[in-house]
Amino acid sequence: MFADWPLLSLLVWTPIIGGLVVLLAGDHGGAQGAKRLALIFSIATFLLSIPLFTEFDRTTSAMQFVELYPWISSFNINYHFGVDGISMPLVILTTFITVIVVIAAWEVIKVKPSQYMAAFLIMEGLMIAVFSALDAIFFYVFWEGMLIPMFIIIGIWGGPRRVYATIKFFIYTFIGSVFMLVAMIYMYYQSGSFDILSMHTLKLTMNEQFWIFIAFLMAFAVKVPMWPVHTWLPDAHVEAPTGGSVILAAIMLKIGGYGFIRFSLPITPDASHMLDWLVIFMSLTAVVYIGFVALVQNDMKKLVAYSSISHMGFVTLGLFVVFMIWENPANSDLSGATLAVEGAMIQMISHGFISAAMFLAIGVLYDRMHSRNISDYGGVVNTMPKFVGFAVFFAMANVGLPGTSGFVGEFMVILASFKANFWFAFLAALTLIIGAAYTLWMVKRVFYGDIANDNVAKLNDLSNREFLIMSLLAIAVLILGLWPAPVIDVMHASVDNLLHHIAVSKL
């Protein structure tokens, strides 16, 4: 029944228009009005995204739910939406996480709740549009537009150093992306169109590919973020309100990974091949070095932020290790590469759930104690048993315990890395130790032991609202961990097609 609906347009515009409605409604009708409206719009968007999954044709790698209208004829820019197996799961992740974020803010946001809710709804629409845009400039408009609500969210509702953090965030990402814009315009004059799929088949010389790859790398590496351009992330995470951190970690970082899959690999396969050592080096540095950095953090949010960078290292590792897998004479088929890319994808989705849950858990504590310092806590389990149950579960998922979604992606990527080079796999696997160290050490210091002080003794356990969002995320983490097959099915055809495409040199 949904076959003829312009589903993607609805998904993009429902939250944006909803956000404007919430903004115009303002805070006059009592504090609850804006929140209820926002909840209705976010749930409606989530429901609209379900048909994407159920009606999805798993046998083809072609774009589905395509909408194509001319937009700006002077530059041949089109209003072009469509999803394949790579972007569709990320769209659903976005709609799901936004519902969680809206509920999570329910009692917490006291200052201008309507603007807060509106910013998140508008951002949801923009993020969905980034994942489903098939025209490069159309993509770029949403990619940059997304910065505006995030800038506002961190700046208004953030912590004490919010201004520094939000300006750093904006300028960092802006620097990365303008050079991507120049690369896109350059390719427009080569191919006569901004259509992403026609850029995939565009013939480019090695020199052109090199510079275009660098431009894309600047944009996406900042977004992922990869070492050494990750420094904006801990600042932004620490200062952002809980909802902002959740969206940043769960979705915005994925946009960087998505960009590598949609732009860098298929448009510049030869440059990707030539520079894969660089990306792999940066990824492994993130996994190992940033893991150690996480170990010494005193601030819980900062710790989780560094752990995010470390986990995102797996995504980029999985995406760029494919060339080395092919080069290794011991492998005869494509399956190793498929494993790597699918592992990276699963890691993105799983990290979306787990990092969201971790930041929400810290938010739950912060709302009660107004502190994120590990040293201010201790023995929380005595006063908040239900909460600690969830928190420990998510911590285990963060470590990559089998049975949780964190295990699946990391395991697939490590397994695939073995086919390329033993030492890559060895270094990547170190995360199982380092990750366990920093996560469990934090768990021990915050949740277990004796009650540290009076403030901890006065803590109340989870409210029903908090229980609801925690359970939703826990279910998602468990399902993806125990039975990832439906998600892998969805992306399989597209990943295969991508790999066949990049296996052929453009030269």
Next chain:
Amino acid sequence: MTLDALNISIAWPEIFLLSMACLLLVVDVFLDQKQRNASYLIAQFSLLATAFITWTNMAGIRLEGFNGTFVVDPLADVLKIFICLVVALVFVYSRDYLKDRNVFKGEFYVLGLFGVLGMMVMVSSNHMLTLYMGLELLSLSLYAMVAFNRESGRSAEAAMKYFVLGAIASGMLLYGISIIYGITGSLHIPEIASSLAKQSEMNIGLVFGLVFLVVGLAFKLGAVPFHMWIPDVYHGAPTTVTSYIASAPKIAGFAIIIRVLVEALGSLQSDWQGMLIILAVLSLGVGNVIAIAQTNLKRMLAYSTISHVGFILLGLLAGTKAGYSSAMFYILVYSLMTLGGFGVILLLARAGFEAEELEDFKGLNQRSSWFAFMMLIFMFSMAGVPPTVGFWAKLSVLSAVIDVDMLWLALIGVFFSIIGVFYYLRVIKLMYFDEPTSDEPLDNTLEMQIALSFNGVIILLLGVYPGALMSLCFSVFS
């Protein structure tokens, strides 16, 4: 000389505007201060009617009149309509401000209308003297307007600086024109072009004349290193006049660059391209970097204007149709967004308070979230962040430059626009993230609020659908 060669009818809009300005001059004498609104209404009617007459007379082809000294083509029509509408918006923004400062006088509108007339003549000039006449009519009106608040020493100083530097620029321009006349034997733009096209070898005198012309134009437009007057004049002039100077005259300035450099001296493109590259790069760099250090919003916008001029020159120096139309798109968009920026300053100003320091914008979101949002749109648009129209302006200029294989210039452009983002963000930071220092309510007329909201919404709507305006700019040059 026959009447046919005069072809008076193509100048109807100018004739109408001149008559209305003279009428206003007379009527205003007989009004006492309570009836001054009548002058305002007459001025607004004149502008809108002029725009309407221009629109109904649009022929879509090139027509010459007054023995070839005056030309009407699609470029002129579109620019004239925009000039009239932009100035009408300036007048809406100005009324409260002028009343609060006891300078709500008919002369402001008379001078404003004569300025518009000057701009329209510039836009339509097909002869170097017509062009010079229009330019002087505009400049003299502006000198008087800058000094309009005679109580203010700062305004008088600004007017003096503007006058001296403007006179030097006019002199340069005139000197350049006379050298070109000496070499080609004509002041008529098409004749200059055809005479130059016949000259096969490089003439050093020609380059000499070209340099003077470019310097004169750069002075008028405010490109580095001829930008010194801009910050002082923007800062010293009453904010209403600043918003006038910053918007419409830039459109007219663009038109004379097209008339002089492209239509008359098109065959010297390889010579002026290099000069414009230097001007553009310097303007982008100096404008964006020095703007960071400003604490006064009017000065900050002055430096931001300089950087925008750099971008416009980037489009022009590409030397292709796409380049000219992208520069035209940029200048139209620029005039709308800069007008909005000054509009918000005028909105916050009240009797005895100018609201021109950056600090005055602290916490605007808590005082009026709607107008803070409007300012946010203007700032992001100037910074070139989608989905505002400023992004499309930058995109079209960049793509024109990349199209002629000057990738490095495009990279310089984006590099400086990154620096530019910082000071625009600072304004947003002050409005949204800081606590207000004043809780004075905004008591503006409904007319002002509607006009400013319209201005902001247009920027946003053009950002969502820039196609129509873009194709209009393309069609003008094809």
